[in-house]
Amino acid sequence: MMRLGRLLLAFGCVLTLTAGAVSSAAVADSASAAKVTDVPTQLSAMEKLGFMVGRWAGTGWTIGSSGVRQEFLQTERVRRQVGGLVISVEGEGRDRADPRRVVDTALAVINYNDVTAQYRWEAFSQGFVTTVAPVVGDDTFQWSLQTPSTTIRYTLQFTRRTWHEIGEFTLDGGQTWRQNFQMDLVRVA
DSSP: OTHHHHHHHHHTOHHHHHHHHHHHHHHHHHHHHTSOOOHHHHHHHHHTTGGGOEEEEEEEEEEOTTOOEEEEEEEEEEEEEGGGTEEEEEEEEEESSSTTSEEEEEEEEEEEETTTTEEEEEEEETTEEEEEOOEEETTEEEEEEEOSSOEEEEEEEEOSSEEEEEEEEESSTTSSOEEEEEEEEEEEO
16 A cells, blocks of 8 residues: 555645545535435445455565665555444555565555445555545456546455555556556465
């Protein structure tokens, strides 16, 4: 999850993104608060994300704005909360060369809004907040964000034992994508 903060710094669009994400989320939340929620629908939608739940560990790499590849050790703890209506994702990255040095910590929460029929991914990393509507598939999870100059997307693919994630960006409206992040984790006891 450290990739978001570094990418946003590289493209210089943090304030625009953060302010827009928060105001959009506030509008969506206030509109849905006026409606009665359908908890069974929310629970059913959150069950579709069961493939993510667990403890994960592995390695990854990222390429920052300097073009230098940095390798890291990553752990993720994904758990159901609030009676299964929310899933939290807690990540910690450590320098692969010096595992005592923490290079990133992050927290994200996922929930489902039955009024808008959309999932919501809210991530907190390195002082940044990102709120987007992810795309959930069978054993897949993808989220992306727009800045004035680029689109950044993360694609996560799961098996029962593995979590494979790549991060990519495009500067030309999606004509070409460049990978600058990868993470490969395995489920641990």
